[in-house]
Amino acid sequence: MGQIEAQDVEYLFQGRVIISETNLKGIITYANRKFCEISGYDKEELIGQAHNIIRHPDMPKEAFEKVWSTIQGGQIWHGLVKNLRKDGQYYWVETEILPSKDAEGTIIGYVAARKAASRKDVQETSEMYKKMKEKEL
Numbered sequence: 001m002g003q004i005e006a007q008d009v010e011y012l013f014q015g016r017v018i019i020s021e022t023n024l025k026g027i028i029t030y031a032n033r034k035f036c037e038i039s040g041y042d043k044e045e046l047i048g049q050a051h052n053i054i055r056h057p058d059m060p061k062e063a064f065e066k067v068w069s070t071i072q073g074g075q076i077w078h079g080l081v082k083n084l085r086k087d088g089q090y091y092w093v094e095t096e097i098l099p100s101k102d103a104e105g106t107i108i109g110y111v112a113a114r115k116a117a118s119r120k121d122v123q124e125t126s127e128m129y130k131k132m133k134e135k136e137l
């Protein structure tokens with residue numbers, strides 16, 4: 001993490017759902033073709049890596065703490081995420097992250113599905129994240 005220099009350039013996209021799966025520790029175990037296209041990585045570069053490979057420096061710590069407490073508690077987290085592409089550009093996604101469970105209901109990993117976020121949601125959430133981030137400093 002941190003090797004990629006974030007550029008203030010948004011990568012806009014449309015189309016199919018972006019899917020990834022992780023193990024209990026957040027290591028990527030599956031990435032669909034759309035995830036590769038939007039993040040700018042090949043499948044081989046993603047599988048086995050921590051999901052924070054696409055973490056953007058503008059994302060507040062608190063946002064991911066909430067993600068983890070929600071999904072570890074067996075619930076679905078829904079919100080917006082600003083992600084960092086391999087080329088340094090960023091992209092906003094409306095995201096759902098949920099636990100995957102075995103027949104006994106034990107959490108065995110996590111799944112994320114995302115689509116392009118609306119402009120209104122990006123506007124609102126980026127202001128909120130900016131304020132959260134400022135409190136961190």
Ligand SMILES: Cc1cc2nc3c(=O)[nH]c(=O)nc-3n(C[C@H](O)[C@H](O)[C@H](O)COP(=O)(O)O)c2cc1C
Nearest residue numbers: 021022026051052054055056064083097110111112
């Ligand atoms: C299924 C799943 C999908 C995730 N998707 C993203 C994502 O798209 N972008 C991101 O920055 N973090 C994502 N995370 C959270 C990361 O695991 C990580 O907590 C986050 O990037 C913050 O990095 P840090 O924990 O090293 O501070 C995801 C986690 C899970 C379990």
